[in-house]
Amino acid sequence: MEFRIDVPQPVLDDLRHRLEVAILPEQTPGPDWSNGIPPHVLAGLVDRWRDGYDWRAFERRLDRYDQWMLDLDGCAVHVVRAPARAPSGALPIVLTHGWPYSFASMLDLADLLSEERDVVIPSLPGYGYSAPLPEPYSSFGTARRWHALMTRELGYDRYLTYGEDVGAGVSDWLAASSPESVAGIVASHASFSGRSRPGVELTDEERTFLASVASPAESGYAHEQGTRPDTLAAALIDSPSGLLAWIVEKVAAWSDGDALERFDVDDVLTNVTLYWVTRSIGTSFRPYRESPDDDELHPVITVPASILVQRHEAAYPRSLAEKSYADIRSFNRLERGGHFTAWEAPDAIAAAVRDLEARL
Template sequence: MQEFRIAVPDAALDDLDRRLDATILPEPTPGVDWSRGIPPAVLGELVARWRDRFDWRAHERRLNGYGQRLVEVDGCTVHALVVRGGRPGRLPVVVTHGWPYSFVSMLALAERLRGELDVVIPSLPGYGYSDVLPVPFTGSAVAARWHGLMEALGYPRYLTYGEDVGAEVSDWLAATRPGAVAGIVASHASFSARDRPGVELSDEERAFLRSVAPPAESGYAHQQGTRPDTLAAALIDSPSGLLAWIAEKVAVWSDGEGLERIDTDDLLLNVAVYWFTRSIGTSFRPYAEGDAQEGPHPLIEVPASILIQRHEAGYPRSLAEKTYTDIRAFERLEAGGHFTAWEAPERVAAAIMSLEAEVR
C-alpha cells in the first residue's frame, strides 16, 4: 500500500487547452433539444467553461487534501480515496461509483458522512487511477478485490453502497461476504430476480422491468459492449467529444431537465479525470465483458435498506424481496435520479447512517 497524490503535468494542461481551442461543434439535428443527443449550443457552453473558467489546479489541490491510497489486491492496483475520522465504534462504508462517473462524483456523499463514518471510495478497475483487472471485468471479480481492499485498510466489517456498475459490485460483495458486510444500502436495487432460475415474476414486476430498458436509451451500451475500441479511439483523442458523450448521459439520466441539477464544475471535474487518465476505453470493459462472464449474484441475506430513485420510481417492493431477504427499510425518493449520491447525497447519507446504527 502506498500514499497517492494527483499531479497532472503542465504539458497535459497545455495540450488540453490546445485541443479545446480547436473544438469543432456539429450542426444541430432537427428535433427537440436533447432528443438527438447533447445540443451543440449546450456543448459549446461547456467547452468554453472548461477552457476558460475551470481551474484544474484548484480541484487537484482539493482532491489531494483527502487521503488517497494505491493498494495491490489480487494482481490489480486499486486507487481509493479514504475519508477517516468516523466516530469510535462506528462501521465504515465502501462506496462504489458506476459509469460514466468516477470517484469524484461520490465526494458529496463522503462529505455528508464525514465525522460520522469512515468512507472508502475506490475507483473501479480501469477507471481513473485504478489499473485494469487481470481477469474479465465482472461484479464478482471486483467485489473480491473490494473485500481485500477493506481488509488491507484495516476494516474487517463494513457497509456497502454502489450505483450503476458499482451497484452490481455492491450486490456481489453483500451476497458473497456476509461475514464482513454488515449491511447494504441500494439505490440501484438489483434486477437479478429476472435471471434467477425458478423465480416467478408478477405482471407488475415484468411491466416494470420492460419500462426501464427503452430502446432509445440502449444505443450507448450496445456500442460500448460491441465496438468499445472504435468508440474509445474517437473519445480519447477529443476532449469535446468525451465531454459530449458523458454530459449527455448525465443530463438524460439525472432527475430534471438537462443539466439543471448537476453542478457544472462537478461535471467537468468528472470528465477531466477520464481525460487525464486516458481511461474512457477501459471504462467500457463492464459492457464488453460482464454479462457474458457470469450469471446473477446469489441472494443477499445481510440487512438491506432500499432507496428507489426516480428513474426507477415504479420498482415494486415485491421485486426487491426476491433478492434481498432482510429488508430493513424501503423508501421512494422524492428527488434524485440515476446519479443518486451525486444528486441527493443527504438522503443517501441518512439511509447509510440509519442502517449503520441498526446493525453496528
C-alpha cells in the same frame, strides 16, 4: 503506497489547445436533447472547460483525503479515504461509483458520512487511475478485491457497502459473498437479478417495470460500448469535446430534473477531465464488453438491506427487491435524485446509511 494526483501542466495545456480548435456539429432538427446533447449546450461547456474551469482547485480539494495506489490481487487500484473527523464507533463504508462517473462524484457523500465514520472510495478497475483487471471484468472479481481492500489492507472487521450503476453490481456481490464482514447494504440501484433466477415467476407489475427501463432510445450507448468499444474509444480519447458530449449526454438523460440542472457544471467537468487525463474512457467500457452473462446473478443477499428507489426507476416494485434481498430493513422511494443518486442527493443517501446502521 501513498498517491497524489498532480497532472503535468503540458497535459492541461494540450487539453486547452484541443478545446480551442474543437469542431462542433450542426444541430439536428428537433427539440433540445431529443437527438443527444444540443450543440449550443456543448459549446457553452467547451467554453467553460477551456477558459473558466480550474482543475488545480480539484487537486487541492483532494489534499484533504488519504489517497493510495494499492495492489489488490494483481490489479493496481486507486483508493481515496475520508477518515472519520469525529470517530464515534460507526461502521466504515465502501462507496463504489459507476459509468460514466468517478470517485469524484462520491466526495460530497463522503464528506457527510465521514463526520462519524471512515469512508473508502476505490475507483473501479479501468476507471480513472485504477488499472483494468488482469482477467475479464466481472462484478464478482471486483467485489473480491474490495473485500480484500477493506479487511486485509485497511483492517476493518465489519463494514457497510453502497454502490451505483456498475458499482451496484459490485456492492451486491460484496454483500452476497462476504456476509461475515458486510454488516449491511444500502441500495439505490437495487438488483434486477430476480428476473433471471431459475424457477422465479415475475409478477405483471415486475414485468411492466422491467419493460419500462429497457428503452431502446437509452440503450444505444451500451450496445456500442459492448460491441465496438475500441472504435468508440479511438474517437473519444482523441477529442475532448467528443468525450464531453458522450459523457454529459448520459449525465443529463439519467438525472432527476431537466438537463443538467441538478449539477454544478464544474463538478461535471471534473468528472470528464478525470477520464481525459487518465485516458481511461476505453478501459471504462470493459464491463460492457467482458462481463459474463450471469454477472448480475449473485446469491440472495442475506445481510440487512436498505432499499432507496431513485427517480430514474421510480416504479421499482418491492416484490422485485425481495427476490434479491432477504432482510429488507427499509424500503423508501426518494423524492429527489436520479441515476447519479449520491451525486444528486447525497443528504438522502447519508441519512439512509445512518438509518440502516441504527436498525442493525
